[in-house]
Amino acid sequence: MxxxxxxxxxxxxxxxxxxxxxxxxxxxxxxxxxxxxxxxxxxxxxxxxxxxxxxxxxxVHGDEYLSNEKLNQDQKKYIEDVNVAKQMLQDLASGKKLDFSKAEDISEHIYSKINDCGSLMDCVNSVRIADSYTYSHLVNVSVYSMLLGKWLGFGKKQLKEIVMAGLLHDVGKARIPEEILNKKGALTDCEYEIMKRHTVYGYEIVKGIKGISMDIKRAVIMHHEKEDGTGYPFGIKGSQKNLYSKIVTVSDIFDAITSERVYRGRQTPFTAFKELENVGFETVDPKIMMALFTNMPSYYVGSKVKLKNGEIGEVVYVPNQCAYAPVIRVNEDFVDFSKEKEELIKEFL
Incomplete structure (x- = not known):
């Protein structure tokens, strides 16, 4: 190029x-x-x-690029937030200390949209930036974590801290070699052990910074711990995890599945709901998972989708009791995914 x-x-x-x-x-x-x-x-x-x-x-990949003229103000601000997150991590990778003011700027903007979460979700779903997963992931997890906190009834102070926890959860990846971080394919056992260190590296980065609460720091180091104690870095059970880390765990998994990755294409949110149900209560807190299943699908009702057979449809209904099985209208017909054996959606449009 x-x-x-x-x-x-x-x-x-x-x-x-x-x-x-x-x-x-x-x-x-x-x-x-x-x-x-x-x-x-x-x-x-x-x-x-x-x-x-x-x-x-x-x-960029395919035709996903949006020119500056077509971007609305929220989308432009989302891109700026991702770019600031990118610079924040690249500064860390070069040996500098965390510029906490950058994190504060991003988190303040995200929290400012607490009563207009639909615009944030539109940005997360529609804006794609080349080679940006590591950086957009920080912003997206921050958005999802705020939504979960809101649905769980948290107050202003806790919500602001949850936004920050989501934003900082993966800062330790700045110390992971790029060839491992962006590898196209499965990691070797040795590479995976190196990748797992990002939780500890992240804690080392944030532990001495004034203004970052202990709950946020615990979310940074514990977001890969599982409810059954099979996670890392400590192998602790869910009863030993704080609530922020439990929220970030769900947000982290959901965004990882629904984002474009170097080794696979992005999956639909309905696939993410199904995979979360499959990993179940052994991995994530059931209360937080159910908050996601009950509230998140409403953001996808009305979305246009392309099916694997090439037809274009619209999401018209998602049942609360089965979030991964939407009803899709295709022309005058309706496809009920609860009656289908496989995922029929190719992509969201």
Whole structure:
């Protein structure tokens, strides 16, 4: 994919950076593959960057790219949050300390949408940024964790902390070698043991930072612990996990299944509901899983989907007692997934 050298002006809005941009002092300003929004353009101008490399086409998968003109304000802000998360982790990977102010900016924005969660879910479902899973995952888990906290009846202080717990849960991945983090295929036993260390690395990163509560720190280190004690890093049971870590566990699994990964395509939320039910109460807290099953499906009613046979349908109903079995309207017909033996949806549109 060819890169072109261009001046920094409004003509580059909606383009993707072709390489990392650094300040005169050698600090990274904006990482490569970042979409240039108004916020990013202002940042480049403020640092007196005159020219940059951009891609002459869009480094994204298929036709999922949304030009800057087609993005609404919430989508633009979501992209900015993902880009800030990306820079936060890349700074950590380069040996710097966690810039907690960046995490606060992202979490404050997410919490500000507590009464307009539909717009956040639209961003999570519709915006795809090239090579961004590790970074968008932090933002998405933060959004899902806030939703779960809201459905469970938490107050403002707890909700803000849950947002932060979701955002920081995987910061330890900044210390995992990139060849392991982005490997296309199954990890070897040795690689998996290295990957598992991200929970401990994450705790080491956040433990000394003022403003991060112990509940958040416990979520960072415990989000891969399972209810039956077969998780890591300690192998503790659910009775020893705090509530924040239980919420982040469910959010983490749900986003991992429904996101594009280097080794497989994104799965539908209904597949995620089914897989969560399959791992069941041995892995996640039943109260939190049921909060997800009862409330999350409403965000997908009205969504357009493409079936595996090529037909286009619309989600018209999702039963609370069977969240993975929606009813899809195709033309004048209705397909009840509770009566089907396999997943028929290819993708959400």
């Amino acid at each position: 060819e890169k072109i050298y261009v001046g920094v002006n409004e003509d580059i809005l909606g383009s993707y950076l072709g390489e990392d941009v650094y300040s005169v002092g050698g600090n990274m300003i904006v990482p490569s593959n970042t979409i240039i929004t108004d916020y990013i353009l202002k940042k480049l101008v403020d640092f007196r960057i005159d020219k940059i490399f951009i891609y002459n086409s869009n480094p």
